[in-house]
Amino acid sequence: MSSDDPIRDASEALLESNLRLEPGIDVATEVIAAGPIEAPPSMDHTLIRAIAWTGAGKWATQLLTWASTIAAARMLAPSDYGLIGMATIYLGLITLISEFGLGQSVITLRQLSRQQIAQLNSLSLIFGTCLFAISGILAIPIGGFFHNPKVPGVIVVMSLGFVISGLQVVPDALLQRDLRFKLIASFDTLRVLTQALGTVTLAWLGFGYWSLALGNLAGTALYALLTIAARRHIFAWPQLRDLKGTLGFSSDLLGSRVAWYTYSNSDFLVAGRLLGEASLGAYTIAWTMASTPVEKITNMVMKVTPAFFSVMQEDRVQLKRYLLGITEGLSLLCFPASIGLALVADQFVLAVLGPKWTAAATPLRLLAVYAALRSITTLLPTLLNARRRSRFVMWNTVIAAVVFPVSFYITSRWGTTGIAATWIVLYPCITAPLVWRTAMELDLSIWKYLSSLVPALRGCLVMAVVVCGIRVMMPFHWPVAARFAILVLTGALTYLAFVMVAERQRLRGFYGLVRGARA
Numbered sequence: 001m002s003s004d005d006p007i008r009d010a011s012e013a014l015l016e017s018n019l020r021l022e023p024g025i026d027v028a029t030e031v032i033a034a035g036p037i038e039a040p041p042s043m044d045h046t047l048i049r050a051i052a053w054t055g056a057g058k059w060a061t062q063l064l065t066w067a068s069t070i071a072a073a074r075m076l077a078p079s080d081y082g083l084i085g086m087a088t089i090y091l092g093l094i095t096l097i098s099e100f101g102l103g104q105s106v107i108t109l110r111q112l113s114r115q116q117i118a119q120l121n122s123l124s125l126i127f128g129t130c131l132f133a134i135s136g137i138l139a140i141p142i143g144g145f146f147h148n149p150k151v152p153g154v155i156v157v158m159s160l161g162f163v164i165s166g167l168q169v170v171p172d173a174l175l176q177r178d179l180r181f182k183l184i185a186s187f188d189t190l191r192v193l194t195q196a197l198g199t200v201t202l203a204w205l206g207f208g209y210w211s212l213a214l215g216n217l218a219g220t221a222l223y224a225l226l227t228i229a230a231r232r233h234i235f236a237w238p239q240l241r242d243l244k245g246t247l248g249f250s251s252d253l254l255g256s257r258v259a260w261y262t263y264s265n266s267d268f269l270v271a272g273r274l275l276g277e278a279s280l281g282a283y284t285i286a287w288t289m290a291s292t293p294v295e296k297i298t299n300m301v302m303k304v305t306p307a308f309f310s311v312m313q314e315d316r317v318q319l320k321r322y323l324l325g326i327t328e329g330l331s332l333l334c335f336p337a338s339i340g341l342a343l344v345a346d347q348f349v350l351a352v353l354g355p356k357w358t359a360a361a362t363p364l365r366l367l368a369v370y371a372a373l374r375s376i377t378t379l380l381p382t383l384l385n386a387r388r389r390s391r392f393v394m395w396n397t398v399i400a401a402v403v404f405p406v407s408f409y410i411t412s413r414w415g416t417t418g419i420a421a422t423w424i425v426l427y428p429c430i431t432a433p434l435v436w437r438t439a440m441e442l443d444l445s446i447w448k449y450l451s452s453l454v455p456a457l458r459g460c461l462v463m464a465v466v467v468c469g470i471r472v473m474m475p476f477h478w479p480v481a482a483r484f485a486i487l488v489l490t491g492a493l494t495y496l497a498f499v500m501v502a503e504r505q506r507l508r509g510f511y512g513l514v515r516g517a518r519a
Helices: 006-016 027-033 043-060 062-075 078-099 102-108 114-145 151-158 160-177 181-204 209-230 240-275 277-302 305-311 316-343 345-353 355-375 379-386 390-442 446-451 454-473 480-502 504-518
Strands: none
Touching: 043 181, 043 305, 062 181, 062 277, 062 345, 078 114, 078 151, 078 160, 078 209, 078 240, 078 277, 102 114, 102 160, 102 240, 102 305, 102 379, 114 151, 114 160, 114 240, 151 160, 151 209, 160 181, 160 209, 160 305, 181 209, 240 277, 240 379, 240 390, 277 305, 277 316, 277 345, 277 355, 277 379, 277 390, 305 316, 305 379, 316 345, 316 355, 316 379, 316 390, 316 446, 316 454, 316 480, 345 355, 345 480, 355 390, 379 390, 390 446, 454 480, 480 504
């Protein structure tokens, strides 16, 4: 019997078609040879609905997440965050290895048979279990590297998440492949709620840095249980001849992710090793506060775009249209949040976090600018991977993994400020090849791509002028909280008013899409 959702029916039909590939045949070649997979006529509205459900889940927990972070920061010491930061430098890298790009392979390679997916499900669990054992072995040497005897215990406990995540990789990928983003959003909301409440409760009970570790583990466990219950899949012993092509594609993805993790976390490694846990704690808080607003916006897009890009992977016209439209939308939302935070970073730290976090003010300002740059480039690797250019993405990321750590080591002589400034200088250089290759793939003018950022940039320029003017005119003796609130309100209203007047035509286009999706 057919359901009311034709897209889910089509996804289920693909999943159950049991199209086994011959041993030794490259999966990517087979998918391309089969021709483009036609997107349903309502794909625009389906994408908007998927983003809307994902966004609703993200923003439903935004206030609680910020409140829990601030509450925990007031109850915990910078050294507690620094200790967890030391452990997560290693744990985050191993998390990427444990997945091995298998989830993205299930989403992108849409002709995998049920048996092949079952084998990938077993591989995911095997990788997670093995890496938990490896973490137990490496925990003590890692603690010695950071000269901190508390690190090994944290690593062992948090490594339980590898086994838990190993069970959920394939079910979660299948939910995305089925475009069931409403269900995924509800699960993610429950995960964040569990993590936030668990962290604050344990911090209030005096668990110190363990509140951060155990709160995160509780959220991971709940999400895995819900995902498996909603989309469980059988297991099968892996056969190399069946998975040769798939593992080649996933190897490129794994290489990209490991290299990305290496360069994106090398700043924490350098700060922890050379500057100490207090400096690392201040830098970690600055990074968290700068990244959270942007990540809440970009994550709701990045959660759904791999599945949609895989559906339209051979349709350059549609991919170009989606790239420009989503990039413009992201810039209109992310640029004012990040640039606005950069303008009031010092007062934000004093009014919200407290005087003990003063060292985080300057890194926060610089990292907020970097977050704005990062918000518009997250689509590029996803689109190139959907176009089977995963090898190019991998090598570009490998170069970054070499350049950034060396640069952070050099700039660490200027403390966390030097490390944060390195992001602003080097990130555009690393991203430029991705922009060029994407433009080549889609027959897209680079100027047309950059012009999609103009509306947001103009609005931010006006906002910056007004906020700086108000800041100069306000009496210095006013309470910090009052001055901060006035600047935030003034900046938000200025940007909103400018965009509504100067870019009303674009806003009407977005409103039309949203209305169509609701209908």
